[in-house]
Amino acid sequence: MKRLLTTCVMSLLLASGAQAAGFEARAATPAPELKAQDLAGAPKTLADYRGKVVLLNFWASWCPPCLREMPSMERLRVKMAGQPLTIVALDSAETPDEVNAYLSRMKLGFPILLDPDGSNTKRWNVFALPTTFLLDARGRVRYVLTGPTEWDEGEALGVIESLLAELPAAAK
Amino acid sequence: MRFFRFLLLSGWACAFAVRADLPDFQAFPATGQQLLLWVASERGRTEPELQAAQQLAAQGVEVWSLDLVNAYFLPQLPGSMDAVPLQELADWLRAAQASGKRVIVVAVARAAAPVLRAAALLEPAERQRLCVMLMYPNLYTVAEPLAAPDYLDPGTLTGLSVRVLQPRRSAATPWLPGLLDHLARHGATVSQGMLENLREGYWARETPTEFEIAESRRMDAMLLRELNTWGCK
Numbered sequence: 001m002k003r004l005l006t007t008c009v010m011s012l013l014l015a016s017g018a019q020a021a022g023f024e025a026r027a028a029t030p031a032p033e034l035k036a037q038d039l040a041g042a043p044k045t046l047a048d049y050r051g052k053v054v055l056l057n058f059w060a061s062w063c064p065p066c067l068r069e070m071p072s073m074e075r076l077r078v079k080m081a082g083q084p085l086t087i088v089a090l091d092s093a094e095t096p097d098e099v100n101a102y103l104s105r106m107k108l109g110f111p112i113l114l115d116p117d118g119s120n121t122k123r124w125n126v127f128a129l130p131t132t133f134l135l136d137a138r139g140r141v142r143y144v145l146t147g148p149t150e151w152d153e154g155e156a157l158g159v160i161e162s163l164l165a166e167l168p169a170a171a172k
Numbered sequence: 173m174r175f176f177r178f179l180l181l182s183g184w185a186c187a188f189a190v191r192a193d194l195p196d197f198q199a200f201p202a203t204g205q206q207l208l209l210w211v212a213s214e215r216g217r218t219e220p221e222l223q224a225a226q227q228l229a230a231q232g233v234e235v236w237s238l239d240l241v242n243a244y245f246l247p248q249l250p251g252s253m254d255a256v257p258l259q260e261l262a263d264w265l266r267a268a269q270a271s272g273k274r275v276i277v278v279a280v281a282r283a284a285a286p287v288l289r290a291a292a293l294l295e296p297a298e299r300q301r302l303c304v305m306l307m308y309p310n311l312y313t314v315a316e317p318l319a320a321p322d323y324l325d326p327g328t329l330t331g332l333s334v335r336v337l338q339p340r341r342s343a344a345t346p347w348l349p350g351l352l353d354h355l356a357r358h359g360a361t362v363s364q365g366m367l368e369n370l371r372e373g374y375w376a377r378e379t380p381t382e383f384e385i386a387e388s389r390r391m392d393a394m395l396l397r398e399l400n401t402w403g404c405k
Contacts, residue, residue: 032318062341062371064379093346118346127315129343144317 022149023159028140031133032123036090036113039100044088044113046139052084053163054135055151058126060092061102066130069148070106076152076160077110083164084137086110092129093118136163194264195243197236200225204232207273208395209265212239213281213373214250220375220388227392236268240283250282250310261290269301276303276404278395281372284309285324288334288355292327300331303404305395307337308344308372311351321347323354330359335402339370365398 034046034056046054057073059066070089077087087110091099096114103112115121124133134143142163149156198217208228212221217239225235246252268275279287284306291299314322334355338348345366352362367387371377375388387394 026318029318060341060343063343092343121343121346125316125318125320127312127317127321127343127347131317133317141318146317 022145022147023134023155024144024146026141026144028136028138028142031135031139031141034090034113034120034124036115036120038111038113039096039103044111046135049086049088049135050139051137052086053137053160053167054133054139055085055087055160056133056135057087057089058092058121058124058129058131059089060094060129061098062094063129065148067102067106069130069151070108072149072151072153072156073110074108076157079152080160080164084167085160085164088113090115090120092121092126134159134163137167193260194267195238195240195260197238197243197264198222198225200229200235200237202229202232202234204234205273206232206399207234207236207268207271207275209268209275209277210235210237211277211279211283211287212237212241213283214241214253215248215281215373215376216241218376220391223389224391224395228395231392231396233396234271234273238264240286253282253285256286258286258290258293261286262293265290265294265302266298269298274303274404275301276305276399278305278307279309280307282310284311285326288326288329288332291332292329296331299329303333303335303402305335305337305398305402308339308342309336309351310344311354321350323351326355326358328359329355332360333363333402333404334360335363335365335398335404337365337367337398339367339372339374341369341371344372363402365401367394 031046034044036044038044073087073089089110090113092115095116099112099114128146130148132145133141136142143159151157210221210225212218217237222237225237228235240246240256241248241252244256246255265275265277277287287304291302291304294302311323311326312321313324336348336352338345348364352364355362369383370387371384374380374384375391377384380388
């Protein structure tokens with residue numbers, strides 16, 4: 001019985017460990033520069049989102065895992081409405097036409113930025129898609145996730161809520 | 173007479189021994205003067221690759237198709253490519269050159285690593301006669317977000333002609349200039365071909381686009397076109 005209990009506890013620990021391995025915590029390093037344009041051609045930098053927790057997602061319309069997680073990012077946006085959280089999806093190295101073709105099929109309420117020459121992708125050293133960076137309100141990288149997740153639940157939601165909890169009450 | 177028979181038997185045994193040290197490959201003979209060595213990715217050889225090999229052979233390009241994970245009983249993982257015996261691969265390249273034909277190697281994904289390292293083991297004159305086409309090569313040792321990429325050391329590639337075929341729809345596309353610089357720094361003469369509207373491994377995707385399905389049926393034409401553009405005939 002004791003052995004069975006130990007096995008169960010070990011299994012639970014291993015399972016939770018495997019789940020936690022998805023998000024990689026970083027030591028609050030300053031974020032690289034973001035220089036992109038939105039779909040209307042307006043320039044955007046991280047300064048536009050200062051004071052908020054930022055979920056910066058690198059994606060492409062040809063990448064199935066990227067498209068799979070998009071609806072959960074939209075659900076997260078709705079769930080966290082009114083909170084100081086900004087979701088930004090930066091398309092990596094595609095033309096505006098390719099991005100718009102996808103967006104005509106999938107209505108998203110968060111900003112989409114363009115990186116047609118891949119310069120932001122290189123500055124942030126993104127080697128796989130999707131890759132997502134979670135920035136705190138001071139613009140520092142706190143977590144990195146390579147690969148997709150369900151953003152409106154579980155570990156992802158917990159990590160975002162922990163960053164929001166760091167903010168003073170006045171900012172919320 | 174007995175001595176003569178002994179000599180013949182010894183010769184046969186030696187030939188067998190040399191053959192036994194080469195990786196097991198599938199040959200598609202043809203009478204033309206080009207020999208294409210197709211080294212499948214770490215995921216193993218796929219049916220469309222075999223079809224392309226047959227189509228190329230029908231057009232006079234001989235193909236030797238090599239599946240490294242199958243030949244060496246390795247797991248289908250990128251790391252398996254580090255376990256490939258490089259000397260045997262180099263001997264395979266030499267055996268192809270011994271045919272007297274123009275030898276072009278096509279290596280897919282992480283298979284680029286052992287192919288380049290085997291090419292580095294060749295004598296300079298042998299390497300000079302070899303052309304290597306890398307399809308979306310994965311030569312990273314470290315590729316972590318927010319950190320500069322680190323590429324593996326392929327050895328000396330002086331005299332080797334390398335052409336990288338990169339599907340446009342790939343996370344690696346923005347990194348292609350850096351990869352080409354890395355190969356050039358090791359002595360290779362590099363060039364690139366961009367495969368528009370395609371993703372890595374487009375011939376074996378779970379959810380291919382119509383265009384990818386069509387392109388996977390004409391991989392032979394794509395390779396012949398690239399060989400002509402490249403000038404490595």
